[in-house]
Amino acid sequence: xxxxxxxxxxxxxxxxxxxxxxxxxxxxxxxxxxxxxxxxxxxxxxxxxxxxxxxxxxxxxxxxxxxxxxxxxxxxxxxxxxxxxxxxxxxxxxxxxxxxxxxxxxxxxxxx
Amino acid sequence: xxxxxxxxxxxxxxxxxxxxxxxxxxxxxxxxxxxxxxxxxxxxxxxxxxxxxxxxxxxxxxxxxxxxxxxxxxxxxxxxxxxxxxxxxxxxxxxxxxxxxxxxxxxxxxxxxxxxxxxxxxxxxxxxxxxxxxxxxxxxxxxxxxxxxxxxxxxxxxxxxxxxxxxxxxxxxxxxxxxxxxxxxxxxxxxxxxxxxxxxxxxxxxxxxxxxxxxxxxxxxxxxxxxxxxxxxxxxxxxxxxxxxxxxxxxxxxxxxxxxxxxxxxxxxxxxxxxxxxxxxxxxxxxxxxxxxxxxxxxxxxxxxxxxxxxxxxxxxxxxxxxxxxxxxxxxxxxxxxxxxxxxxxxxxxxxxxxxxxxxxxxxxxxxxxxxxxxxxxxxxxxxxxxxxxxxxxxxxxxxxxxxxxxxxxxxxxxxxxxxxxxxxxxxxxxxxxxxxxxxxxxxxxxxxxxxxxxxxxxxxxxxxxxxxxxxxxxxxxxxxxxxxxxxxxxxxxxxxxxxxxxxxxxxxxxxxxxxxxxxxxxxx
Numbered sequence: 001x002x003x004x005x006x007x008x009x010x011x012x013x014x015x016x017x018x019x020x021x022x023x024x025x026x027x028x029x030x031x032x033x034x035x036x037x038x039x040x041x042x043x044x045x046x047x048x049x050x051x052x053x054x055x056x057x058x059x060x061x062x063x064x065x066x067x068x069x070x071x072x073x074x075x076x077x078x079x080x081x082x083x084x085x086x087x088x089x090x091x092x093x094x095x096x097x098x099x100x101x102x103x104x105x106x107x108x109x110x111x112x
Numbered sequence: 113x114x115x116x117x118x119x120x121x122x123x124x125x126x127x128x129x130x131x132x133x134x135x136x137x138x139x140x141x142x143x144x145x146x147x148x149x150x151x152x153x154x155x156x157x158x159x160x161x162x163x164x165x166x167x168x169x170x171x172x173x174x175x176x177x178x179x180x181x182x183x184x185x186x187x188x189x190x191x192x193x194x195x196x197x198x199x200x201x202x203x204x205x206x207x208x209x210x211x212x213x214x215x216x217x218x219x220x221x222x223x224x225x226x227x228x229x230x231x232x233x234x235x236x237x238x239x240x241x242x243x244x245x246x247x248x249x250x251x252x253x254x255x256x257x258x259x260x261x262x263x264x265x266x267x268x269x270x271x272x273x274x275x276x277x278x279x280x281x282x283x284x285x286x287x288x289x290x291x292x293x294x295x296x297x298x299x300x301x302x303x304x305x306x307x308x309x310x311x312x313x314x315x316x317x318x319x320x321x322x323x324x325x326x327x328x329x330x331x332x333x334x335x336x337x338x339x340x341x342x343x344x345x346x347x348x349x350x351x352x353x354x355x356x357x358x359x360x361x362x363x364x365x366x367x368x369x370x371x372x373x374x375x376x377x378x379x380x381x382x383x384x385x386x387x388x389x390x391x392x393x394x395x396x397x398x399x400x401x402x403x404x405x406x407x408x409x410x411x412x413x414x415x416x417x418x419x420x421x422x423x424x425x426x427x428x429x430x431x432x433x434x435x436x437x438x439x440x441x442x443x444x445x446x447x448x449x450x451x452x453x454x455x456x457x458x459x460x461x462x463x464x465x466x467x468x469x470x471x472x473x474x475x476x477x478x479x480x481x482x483x484x485x486x487x488x489x490x491x492x493x494x495x496x497x498x499x500x501x502x503x504x505x506x507x508x509x510x511x512x513x514x515x516x517x518x519x520x521x522x523x524x525x526x527x528x529x530x531x532x533x534x535x536x537x538x539x540x541x542x543x544x545x546x547x548x549x550x551x552x553x554x555x556x557x558x559x560x561x562x563x564x565x566x567x568x569x570x571x572x573x574x575x576x577x578x579x580x581x582x583x584x585x586x587x588x589x590x591x592x593x594x595x596x597x598x599x600x601x602x603x604x605x606x607x608x609x610x611x612x613x614x615x616x617x618x619x620x621x622x623x624x625x626x627x628x629x630x631x632x633x634x635x636x637x
Contacts, residue, residue, distance in 0.1 A: 023239050032234075063229050067363055067384065082378040086385050089367035091199030094146070096209055104214045 007044065011077055014040040024072065025065040027058020032072055039076040046087040049073060056087060059095055116142045118426050119206050119219030121197045121368060124152020125412045126404025126419030127225035128180040128189075133423025134223075135187040137432040142217070143184075144195040144208055149255065151177035152227055154412060156250040158282075159275055160555040160614070162300075162514040164532055166448055167413045170516040170553050172614065174254075176412075200224070200372040204399060221399045221426045224369055225419060228362035228383065228405040233267070236322040242329030246276040246359035253283045261355030265332050266290045267320055268359030269483075271299035271411070276359060277307050282579055287312045288351045291334050293319040293341055296465070296480040300457065301510045302556025308483035309633040311596030316481055321348060323356055332356055364406045372400060381462065382408030392442060393422040401426055410459065417449045455511040455533035470511045471535060484594040485509055487630055494537040495559075496629075502546040502563045502572075505629070506536045507594075508556065520553035551576050552613035561620075564628040571628030572605060577619040582607055583636050591623045591631030600627040602634055 020033025030053050043049045046069065055069050056062025062069075066086065074081040118134045120127045123145035135141045149155060157173020168176050184191060192210065199207035206217045230245040237243070244252075244260060246268065252258040264285050266277045269292035277287045290307065295317045297304045308314060317336055321343065324331040336347035363384040370376050375388045375396035386407050393401040403422035404415035421442060428438040453459055456466050456475075468474055473493060478486040485507060490496050495506025504525055506517065511533040518528045518536065525542040528534050550559045551574055561574035573591075583589070583604045591602035606620035623631045 019236070022234055022236065024234065026239055063365075064232050067231055068234060082380060084378075086370070086376075086378075089371040091207060091371070092209070093198045093367055093371070094196050094209070096196075096198060096214075100209060100212055100214055103212055107213075 007042070011040070024068050025053075025055040025058065025062075027060050027065075028054045028056075030055050035069055035072050036076050039073055044073075044077060046070060046073065046084055050087045061093065061095060062087070113205075114215070114217045116140050116217060116219050117430055117432075118142075118221045118223065119144070119204075119217055120223045120225055121200070121206070122152065122225035122227055122404070122406075123147075123150040123191050123193070124225060124227050124404060124415065125154055125176070125180065126227075126415040126422070127152070127223065128184050128191075129416040129419030130223045130225060130401075130403050130423035130426070131189040131191075132180070132183050132187055133420045134427050134432075135184070135189045137424075137427040139427055139430065139432055141188075142190045142192060144192050144197050144206070146194070146196040148194055150181055150191055150193060152412075153247070153250075154180070156247075156254040157275075157412065158254055158279060160616075161413060162512060162555045163413050163452060164513070164515050165519070167417075167452060169514060170555055170614075173412065176416075180416075197368065200368045202373045202397065221401065221429055222372075223393070223401045223403055223419075223422050223426060224366075224387075224406055225402070225404045225415075225422075226365040226368060226406045228364050228409055230358070231361040231363055233320075233358060233360050235320045237325065237329070238323060240323050240325050240329050241327070242325065242354055243323055243356045243358065246272050246357050249276055249280060249355075249357050253279055259283055259285060260357070261285060261353070263288055263351075263353045264355040264357055265320075265334075265351055265353045266357045266359060268292055268361075269294070269297045269299060269304065269314065269316070270359060270361070271303055272362075273357075273359030274299040274303035274307055276357065277312065278303070280357070281307075281310060281312075285355070288353055289313050289315055289334070290483065291315045291318045291320065293317065293337055295339075297483055300512055300556060301476070301479045301485070302508065302512075302554075302558045304479065304483035305485065305507065305594065306557045309592055309594050309596050311592060311635070312483075313596075314481075314483040315349070318347075318349075320356070329354055329356055362405060362409045364409065366406050369395060369400070369402065369406070373397060374400060379408070381459075391421075392425045393418060394425060399426075399429055414449060414452050417445055417452070421445050421449075451532055452513050454513045457510075457512060469509070469535060470531075470533060473509075473535075476509055479509060482595065484596070487594065490594070490629070494535050497538045498564060499538075499544075500565070501544070502561050502574075503544045504538060504550050505560045505562045506538070506550075506554075507558045507560070507632075508536050508554075511535065512556075514555060516553045516555065517550050517559060520549040522547070522549070526550055546574075548574060548608060548610075548618045549612065551618055552610075552616040557616070560632065562628055565625050566622075569625055570622050571625040572620050572622050573628065573631055574606075574618050574620040575632060575634065577617045577634070578615065582609070582617055583619065583634060587636055589634055589636040591621060591627055592633040592635055593630050594632050596633070598635070599630050600624055602631060604634065
């Protein structure tokens with residue numbers, strides 16, 4: 001079994017660190033401590049971390065913090081960042097206003 | 113649904129090159145780019161490129177960008193700007209946001225050439241206004257004409273950090289220090305040397321402890337790190353700056369490929385998440401190709417060749433060229449790419465410490481540790497010779513694929529030979545006519561014309577100069593050594609700005625003759 005998914009593995013207690021209040025995801029204002037804590041809460045994949053904390057779901061869509069979050073989670077799990085699968089990529093790749101999507105619906109309505 | 117033979121995402125060097133090759137072969141091609149201007153990073157590159165003629169060497173990046181756009185236009189490529197591709201589906205449906213609308217396109221083939229995004233590092237204060245990426249600094253300066261700050265500290269000594277430091281100075285900023293946690297300068301020695309000789313100190317094995325300031329950056333503290341990158345107490349140094357520039361690498365923007373279902377891998381050698389693809393950019397999905405940094409971080413010259421490869425391969429995929437024709441074309445491109453992937457900085461040598469040049473000469477230690485070749489080291493390189501009268505002194509000390517200097521000299525004074533990475537040599541019994549073409553043609557600004565003894569106790573040194581204001585003839589100042597320290601008094605005796613020099617001005621300074629081989633920059637006082 002892949003060690004990353006072996007949730008029974010002991011990763012030790014959460015220990016607070018002096019730089020835990022450092023912002024990592026700027027868009028959603030999530031700190032290093034919150035990300036580390038989330039790992040100890042059982043969020044062992046980047047997708048889980050994202051759903052749990054909203055890291056990488058803000059304006060820049062993870063352009064800045066993805067690599068940073070990956071590094072923090074990997075260190076907490078004691079594995080190499082390359083072993084962590086990146087979070088799912090899905091549409092829209094860039095933040096987009098709902099009215100833009102709504103415009104498409106309007107157009108379709110007109111066409112019909 | 114709008115249909116195209118080929119949809120390309122990204123109008124940078126690789127995307128445009130791919131578009132040109134495909135359209136030339138009769139394909140109906142559209143290129144989408146989310147930016148308001150095409151060219152990717154090319155229009156931010158104001159320095160002359162390395163390479164050989166076929167790689168458009170000694171042409172400035174933004175000029176190459178314009179050439180590509182013109183070519184694309186000629187062959188009928190449609191380039192759509194402010195067009196953000198928000199989705200790519202497995203059946204090659206591309207969803208694009210243009211203006212206030214989402215538009216669906218279908219491509220019979222797709223080339224993803226989305227490039228890369230800058231990496232960030234964290235330290236206390238890294239979110240303060242004034243901490244910016246080197247790419248952001250370039251965008252501000254070279255696209256929008258905005259000076260990023262007054263006093264800047266640069267983190268990162270790779271080519272991006274070095275090139276952007278130089279551009280910051282050209283734009284009128286003061287670069288107070290160039291810092292890198294690595295123990296050696298990462299970029300080309302010639303890029304480092306042209307920064308160091310202006311007086312910028314290099315701090316290798318150092319990194320940022322913290323950025324200071326309440327609402328914006330007002331200062332920065334750096335400290336030395338040991339071999340496991342831990343701070344060494346007591347080595348802190350403080351600088352008053354308003355800007356901290358980060359040039360700490362790039363990551364491929366490969367999310368669209370993952371979304372489409374291409375097989376991906378995490379490959380640190382290529383910079384992160386990249387699609388698994390063959391050498392011509394074929395991904396695991398037939399008809400989806402990649403080119404440029406998105407499939408592995410390199411640089412613009414190789415991205416252009418990769419783009420051309422992907423364009424040809426896409427054309428063959430849809431039957432616009434025969435397989436034999438494609439093979440012939442690819443073997444030419446293979447050679448061109450191979451030519452770029454040579455020398456000390458070739459991808460295969462990444463991370464290796466190279467102690468000797470191909471010629472067997474010890475690499476300058478000072479260059480790797482401090483950014484400049486020491487006065488006691490420079491004489492061992494073949495481009496540095498002594499002669500009576502004006503002669504070229506080529507301070508080119510690392511094997512990089514670049515050879516415009518040998519074509520620049522019409523008198524045949526300079527030779528690199530068939531091997532493009534060889535260090536330039538001064539040809540015996542050749543006669544330098546002091547035309548200055550070699551000085552202006554060297555993308556690394558590493559060639560000087562020196563008259564070591566003018567007969568009156570002085571010497572003259574002609575150096576490449578790309579700063580404003582241009583000193584006037586007669587201006588008095590100081591000669592700076594390779595390390596950027598003042599070595600002697602100097603007076604400007606000539607300033608040449610010819611069209612053939614392509615905006616590299618040639619400044620000739622007169623110095624006491626004992627400094628002929630030491631003074632390498634001029635500072636007005």
